Amino acid sequence: xxxxxxxxxxxxxxxxxxxxxxxxxxxxxxxxxxxxxxxxxxxxxxxxxxxxxxxxxxxxxxxxxxxxxxxxxxxxxxxxxxxxxxxxxxxxxxxxxxxxxxxxxxxxxxxxxxxxxxxxxxxxxxxxxxxxxxxxxxxxxxxxxxxxxxxxxxxxxxxxxxxxxxxxxxxxxxxxxxxxxxxxxxxxxxxxxxxxxxxxxxxxxxxxxxxxxxxxxxxxxxxxxxxxxxxxxxxxxxxxxxxxxxxxxxxxxxxxxxxxxxxxxxxxxxxxxxxxxxxxxxxxxxxxxxxxxxxxxxxxxxxxxxxxxxxxxxxxxxxxxxxxxxxxx
Amino acid sequence: xxxxxxxxxxxxxxxxxxxxxxxxxxxxxxxxxxxxxxxxxxxxxxxxxxxxxxxxxxxxxxxxxxxxxxxxxxxxxxxxxxxxxxxxxxxxxxxxxxxxxxxxxxxxxxxxxxxxxxxxxxxxxxxxxxxxxxxxxxxxxxxxxxxxxxxxxxxxxxxxxxxxxxxxxxxxxxxxxxxxxxxxxxxxxxxxxxxxxxxxxxxxxxxxxxxxxxxxxxxxxxxxxxxxxxxxxxxxxxxxxxxxxxxxxxxxxxxxxxxxxxxxxxxxxxxxxxxxxxxxxxxxxxx
Numbered sequence: 001x002x003x004x005x006x007x008x009x010x011x012x013x014x015x016x017x018x019x020x021x022x023x024x025x026x027x028x029x030x031x032x033x034x035x036x037x038x039x040x041x042x043x044x045x046x047x048x049x050x051x052x053x054x055x056x057x058x059x060x061x062x063x064x065x066x067x068x069x070x071x072x073x074x075x076x077x078x079x080x081x082x083x084x085x086x087x088x089x090x091x092x093x094x095x096x097x098x099x100x101x102x103x104x105x106x107x108x109x110x111x112x113x114x115x116x117x118x119x120x121x122x123x124x125x126x127x128x129x130x131x132x133x134x135x136x137x138x139x140x141x142x143x144x145x146x147x148x149x150x151x152x153x154x155x156x157x158x159x160x161x162x163x164x165x166x167x168x169x170x171x172x173x174x175x176x177x178x179x180x181x182x183x184x185x186x187x188x189x190x191x192x193x194x195x196x197x198x199x200x201x202x203x204x205x206x207x208x209x210x211x212x213x214x215x216x217x218x219x220x221x222x223x224x225x226x227x228x229x230x231x232x233x234x235x236x237x238x239x240x241x242x243x244x245x246x247x248x249x250x251x252x253x254x255x256x257x258x259x260x261x262x263x264x265x266x267x268x269x270x271x272x273x274x275x276x277x278x279x280x281x282x283x284x285x286x287x288x289x290x291x292x293x294x295x296x297x298x299x300x301x302x303x304x305x306x307x308x309x310x311x312x313x314x315x316x317x318x319x320x321x322x323x324x325x326x327x328x329x
Numbered sequence: 330x331x332x333x334x335x336x337x338x339x340x341x342x343x344x345x346x347x348x349x350x351x352x353x354x355x356x357x358x359x360x361x362x363x364x365x366x367x368x369x370x371x372x373x374x375x376x377x378x379x380x381x382x383x384x385x386x387x388x389x390x391x392x393x394x395x396x397x398x399x400x401x402x403x404x405x406x407x408x409x410x411x412x413x414x415x416x417x418x419x420x421x422x423x424x425x426x427x428x429x430x431x432x433x434x435x436x437x438x439x440x441x442x443x444x445x446x447x448x449x450x451x452x453x454x455x456x457x458x459x460x461x462x463x464x465x466x467x468x469x470x471x472x473x474x475x476x477x478x479x480x481x482x483x484x485x486x487x488x489x490x491x492x493x494x495x496x497x498x499x500x501x502x503x504x505x506x507x508x509x510x511x512x513x514x515x516x517x518x519x520x521x522x523x524x525x526x527x528x529x530x531x532x533x534x535x536x537x538x539x540x541x542x543x544x545x546x547x548x549x550x551x552x553x554x555x556x557x558x559x560x561x562x563x564x565x566x567x568x569x570x571x572x573x574x575x576x577x578x579x580x581x582x583x584x585x586x587x588x589x590x591x592x593x594x595x596x597x598x599x600x601x602x603x604x605x606x607x608x609x610x611x612x613x614x615x616x
Contacts, residue, residue, distance in 0.1 A: 084514075086514060087514070088511065089512060089515075094509070094512040096512075102509040103509070104506045105506075105528070106528055107523070107527065115513070115523070116513040116515075119514060119515065164509075167509075
């Protein structure tokens with residue numbers, strides 16, 4: 001096992017709500033090795049993005065953070081804003097889901113990419129722009145020198161996502177958080193962006209936290225997976241193990257719900273019924289003290305609602321938070 | 330959102346602008362106003378300062394295009410020179426309000442919390458007084474005169490711009506690219522200047538155009554009350570005041586400055602409305 005880069009322990013985030021604090025993250029644990037790739041999967045509202053924002057220290061106003069985030073041996077929880085500013089974009093970088101809104105519409109992209117290098121690495125504008133050209137070229141933006149003067153609206157969605165990645169790579173971060181990097185893109189472009197991320201991880205020894213609700217994306221790029229539901233990690237382990245043999249009822253349902261491409265159907269065979277997990281994610285106030293998935297789970301028993309289930313190992317490195325694992329398999 | 334505002338300047342902006350009737354009409358009126366003021370710096374039919382009692386209260390004629398006032402001064406020349414006065418007062422007063430108000434609004438939006446609360450309660454406080462009464466009070470305290478009327482009008486423009494800037498800036502702060510900029514490690518000050526300000530410029534410019542018209546009106550009102558520009562410098566507002574007693578004998582003395590004020594304010598308002606339509610992407614898409 002390589003050196004641990006990021007270690008998150010019992011991370012809790014409470015958001016201010018009308019009837020008292022709402023738990024957005026309920027004490028999650030995970031770690032990422034230097035150069036490792038962790039895929040964070042879950043439905044919208046499961047706390048994936050909240051995890052990313054907590055790591056960056058960019059939680060919405062009024063949010064309460066507790067637990068521990070150790071990054072490169074340093075505790076990030078409770079660090080002053082100025083120290084976090086030095087880390088952000090420099091050691092930890094982040095890309096966002098919708099690159100149209102995550103790039104400043106009234107600033108040329110060259111300046112946006114160069115800016116963070118000028119800020120953290122003390123480059124002059126000319127040096128930073130040369131470096132920006134190199135990075136844009138690396139992420140596969142055609143004709144990068146000329147593109148420096150382009151505005152975000154002049155680029156396609158895939159190109160904008162590439163610009164975002166170049167922007168994040170500017171200071172050679174040790175950890176890249178990619179929040180839904182492929183969600184806003186066409187299927188063909190999705191594959192290219194994921195391949196690019198995987199290449200970058202390999203060539204730079206950078207760790208990647210890939211956040212996506214798209215299981216295919218995570219399966220394609222991540223070595224490890226953590227499945228989130230209702231602000232808790234319900235299952236985690238090596239990607240192959242989790243995808244091949246999901247243990248938690250929610251992870252099982254999630255993977256069963258993936259529509260498969262069925263060649264028989266094209267030949268006229270009746271279509272297999274798509275599987276869905278009944279119900280929908282309740283809002284944050286709707287969770288009881290026990291397992292967050294209890295209300296939608298087919299195997300629920302009284303004990304499930306009593307206390308949050310601990311993660312128990314199912315195979316080497318693979319664990320799931322369910323008290324009925326023994327009865328399920 | 331104003332994200333297309335700067336982006337749409339360029340060829341597309343002018344193509345849409347030419348088709349926008351109130352923008353074109355307002356633009357022409359404003360151009361005439363500015364052109365007249367500029368021309369009066371080098372040429373007027375007669376000197377607006379020369380008193381010529383034998384030729385007092387002349388009707389319209391080829392020599393005196395709009396007639397003369399009780400002192401024999403040429404009304405057309407007075408109107409031309411008065412345009413200078415209106416523009417200077419408008420520009421400087423709006424600039425004061427715009428710079429200080431926008432700075433306050435940006436500060437409120439960047440710091441939130443008690444700073445924002447303080448700035449906003451200050452604007453509420455100043456809005457509680459009718460603007461023109463505030464200006465009258467200030468000139469009464471500071472003494473009448475052009476400079477003091479500029480200061481008075483400028484001061485009541487500050488809260489207007491503070492509110493507009495704060496509202497627009499708050500909308501920008503909640504956008505993802507600001508979060509992305511913060512994720513790059515940028516501080517609030519840099520984000521304010523690099524990301525927030527450029528995205529609210531169009532809103533501020535539109536507001537400035539409309540406020541310019543109101544400042545001209547306010548200057549005319551103050552001068553009418555004798556608190557603004559002092560004689561012998563011509564001012565539209567004071568021309569109205571002086572015409573008051575002669576309204577039955579020489580109504581043209583009141584009518585022409587009145588028309589001048591109305592056209593200037595109308596032109597600038599139409600220009601401001603047109604600009605707002607043209608830089609607001611929600612309205613562009615609707616068309």
